[in-house]
Amino acid sequence: MTRIGVVTFPGSLDDRDARNAIAFLGAEPVALWHADADLQVVDAVVLPGGFSYGDYLRCGAIARFAPIMAQVSAFAEAGGPVLGICNGFQVLCEAGLLPGALIRNDSMKFLCRWVDLRVETLESVVTSGLSEGDLLRVPIKHGEGQWIASAEEIARVEGEGLVALRYCSPAGEVSPDWNPNGTTDNIAGLRNARGNVVGMMPHPEHAVDPDLGPTGGAPLLRSLLESVGVEA
């Protein structure tokens, strides 16, 4: 069975939901521990949401130096699929696996609500099974989700089509009115050039089971699982 690793850092919160979602979608979740430099031969890695190390210093700044992160970086550089969700996205930016950084929401408020996302590229492990312009309803819950970078970096990200997901209206309109946290160009999720590393602030793992609400997260996680051999 396809094995998907989910890293638990001290302060991770969504590791269990991520493992549940992976099992729900037909793969085997594997709990990985931050202090073990061992990926246990998984086929893909998820860095879950939460507040690793209490978000001390900066979000994701200390998790980046956890023993397992050297393995995750090597795995990503070898082309292995890595998905960072929320705090996991912040960790990937701090680790230099994705560009830019995530700072405080422009409203200064912690946001916990449903949002709509538009798929912007199919060249990533979480969107490869979708169509451009597909709309997905998933929840956000973060205080520091405003993605920023230098003007040159933003131009590169947009020019190379590295934006995987943008916040939008329920009808798919991308505009400042539908930007929940002030993030640059409504960016909700980014990929690396190769498409095997993706970071996103919204939580697909909380939106897979129809018994519990909208299921916009399922197609994203299903793409990830299909990219490593789980049958649709």
Added chain:
Amino acid sequence: MKQRFEVVVSLRPGLADPAGRAVEESLPTLGFAGVSDVRIGKHIELVVEAPDAAAAETLAAQVAEKVLSNPVIEDVRVVPVEGAE
């Protein structure tokens, strides 16, 4: 030798500082007029043990640049504190 350093981390100019803006916008309400450009950063102190002052400074600078600050969003300054240790 032991050397104490102050590390000052500030958001790079031009970057949005929601915390600084929130403080700035609250100041008139609190009765303080004429205050602008409020920027919130971090102040960190640490003691480095090294063979000499130059080595201590190099180590403190490495820690400041690689861990204590994120070059994407922050500038960092390392200042030795004289006579503290």
